[in-house]
Amino acid sequence: MEFKVTHRCHTTRARVSRMVLAHGETVLPTFMPVATQAAIKGLTPEQVESLGITLILNNTYHLNLRPGVDVLKAAGGAHLFEGWRHNMLTDSGGFQLVSLSKFTTITEKGALFSSPFTGESTILTPEESISIQHAIGADIIMQLDDVVPSLLQGPRVEEAMERSIRWLDRCIQQHESSGQKHTQNLFAIVQGGLNPSLRDKCLDGMLERKDRVSGYAIGGLSGGEEKDVFWRIIKQCADKLPEDRPRYAMGIGFAEDLLVCVALGIDMADCVFPTRTARFGVALTHTGPMNLKLGKYAKDFDTIDSMCPCLTCRDGTSRALLHHIVTHETAAAHALTIHNIVFQAQVMGRARDAIIAGTFPDYLRSFFANYFGDRGYPEWCVAALRSVGVDLLENSDIPMVSGGGAKWEYSDAA
């Protein structure tokens, strides 16, 4: 991997960098849409490409179940199998073991779980996870980590953190002995729950292995924790992670979270939220999510966002037409998926331009004012951005409100 920081924000920790992988260049910070089962739901790879996306995520757990490693190997890897010619990242499968399998037992050897198909006990070891990811062939692969629920407390959190470091060593070992080291890049995942001292310990351990990993992810967040805790953990990790490695916040997808993370020094993020919410009829906009199922859009002949460069908006598809088809026609899911992917990419692209132009703090202020102007800035956003020298409340008459602040348009019908 070639990784070079090209621009830095003079105020915040935000930065622009170039990451060159085996399938081309991706400029960071960026948001990665998720193609769980080898496709961004509803779109063809060519469509995704046309949206200006150069890095997507595939899920190892799902690809391992279907089509399976043998088929992927026969196809020559996931890129060829699914027709995606840009960069790809795979997770390790650890997260799904926790979120999808009721009967996972973690042992030092690996994660013991019952196969959802055969019911047989199967073990996913760090070595196995890496070799599956080698078969998939993603440009960035993730270590297998010991994932515990974000809100869990007590000794299990520390155990999981310690084990994640030990498993990192086994992943590195497997990766380096495979001969794939020059085409695929292994990322470590910082764990430690919501406990700053555990996070610190994990960071220390993983930084010792810096020369053998290509980048760092921050895991174990986005699981329902307080937003005020969330940003502090991100900041703690981002501050300590090395300058010359990309930093990836896992499972982050709300626009406000993304921009806070970027300001704190994060380069990459992924989340199913923008594509999933599209399928439920919600379009993301610079003034907040727009729930197109609501009756108020039935006779609204405007596009979602007249400034948006996505195919759906550029084509002039009205909110009224979308209202008529959302949740009934897959084509509505496609139209909104296209829009939401472009929205996320625009939020991040404008961040890159602003960082380069030296106007990132202004971009933050104008984005947050647009987005939260009607109801006030969430307290945690104000605090997080203050920590990197941007005060949203300065010269602003928008109030500050407590709570997580995630915006949503609730149903107006019974």
Next chain:
Amino acid sequence: MSSSISFDLSSSDPGPNDSKFGPRVAKLLIRNIVIDTPGILACTSRGVVPHLSRDNVTRTKGIRWIHVPFESFLEHKPPVPTLQPQQGQSPRINSFLRFSEDEYLLSVSLRDPGDGREMPANTNTFVTANCIRGVRKVTPNDWRSYMIPCNPDIVFSLSDLPLTPPPYSQKRLTKSIERSALWLADILRPSKSISDTKNTRSNPSNVFVQMAGSASAPARSAFADSLVEILHGQEAIAIQPLKCLDEGVAGYVFDMVPLRLALKGVGDVSSDSLTFKSLFQASLSALPQNKPRLVTSVRGPHETLRLIRDVGIDLFDTHWAQQAANFGVALDFSFPAPSTGSGKRDLGHNLYDTMYTRDFTSIMGTRDTIPPTSCLCAACSPYSTPSSETISHSSVDGHGMNSDSPNPPYTKAFLHHLLHTHEMSAHSLLAMHNITVMDAFFAGIRDVIPRNGTSLFQAEIQRFFETYTEDTGMNDTTGGDEPSNVFKAGEKAWAEVELLRGKGRLARESEKEKAESAAAANQVLKKEMEEKGAEGGSEAALTVALAPDGDIVVI
């Protein structure tokens, strides 16, 4: 701005067997849009081509004529498309649905011609139609008031095609004919109201009529007669300056779904080609030849070819091909049929079939041949978005972005995977492919018909029938010539995946696998018992159940 249709049959070379019903080639022109016939129109659901985002509609060149059943819009009154702000000269329905009037011809009917579900009976004053909030009554006046502002290129007049359980009495057929003619007269009636000054036209310019008369040849010809009959008195005044209804009709529509239903009622479950031939000819004998003839919900290429050959049908919707895409079937046929062939072939591939798990060939490619891929759909010939058209999100994007060489074709293995993982992209790719195959099929037909005074066409039809097994498709209770195979299997597999999806899917799949292995084990045991001639081996004694640990036990 009304744009009249012109239908030019002059390119059709009248052969020696020139008849009213022989195969014919023509050009249908509206504005700058040319539809070559025999040709296709794409079906929509709720105003969109199922599974296709707008860019994928654009990408599918076979889509030029789009048919829109209007009934889904009845959930609001007035229907929302009628409220669409006028954009230039564009018909409101085109503006609302975003089908540019420069690219697409739109036809609109009240009902979905492919929907054969039982409906409450129509009356003298209204037609019943379906929308998501239930059944709606639509009067001829409503229909006019919706279609005038929407201003589609082609409007189907309201027809009374029964969708109540057959058989239909003589009295019912008479009513059907009378109402259909009356409602046709209504939409042809020039409007007298003052509100017309707001519109550039007072009634829809191109009206197609759905041919009434059900499964009765005399009833069908009676309906045709009522179209060409010179009207007198009040009736004549109402449609002035037209002298008869047919003068205001731009095309004739034959709907297979209500017709098949009616045929069931008269005990003709074979629905063979002769039946359709005589019924359609009964409708057309009295009518002028120079108007397009359109068939909805045809069942596959065999039936299509027969209708072109026997009745001179010009236009077909792609309902069958789009339905196939819904059920994971990728069409793979061409006209004329390829010359190399051993044994009969299927019309397509049920890509749910596990035989495709590792088939890395393109849809129409085989293992033996380097993909000859002449199919131009986005699945077989993926396009490459030029870097200039790729959305750029920042000034530093786009270094070394797209290589401008296109991707290789999508493989059967990938589509198989997408189907089994319930990924919507599978149906997008298949819909584009299947419509494109239909488009190429019709291009082949148009190429062959004019040659050699249609005798070549006859011969090629014969060869096509010998090459491909007829597969009439889904929900085939009235029977085709042969039982459906690929399509039925596709539909079954689709239903299974559909049933399993959602939360807890993996667990349900494992249940299903267990059940299947139990059923298989049951078969083996049964066979063994039979071979051994076990006494008292009743079915009950052979039931196999699963022990909690998953082992198979006999109880």
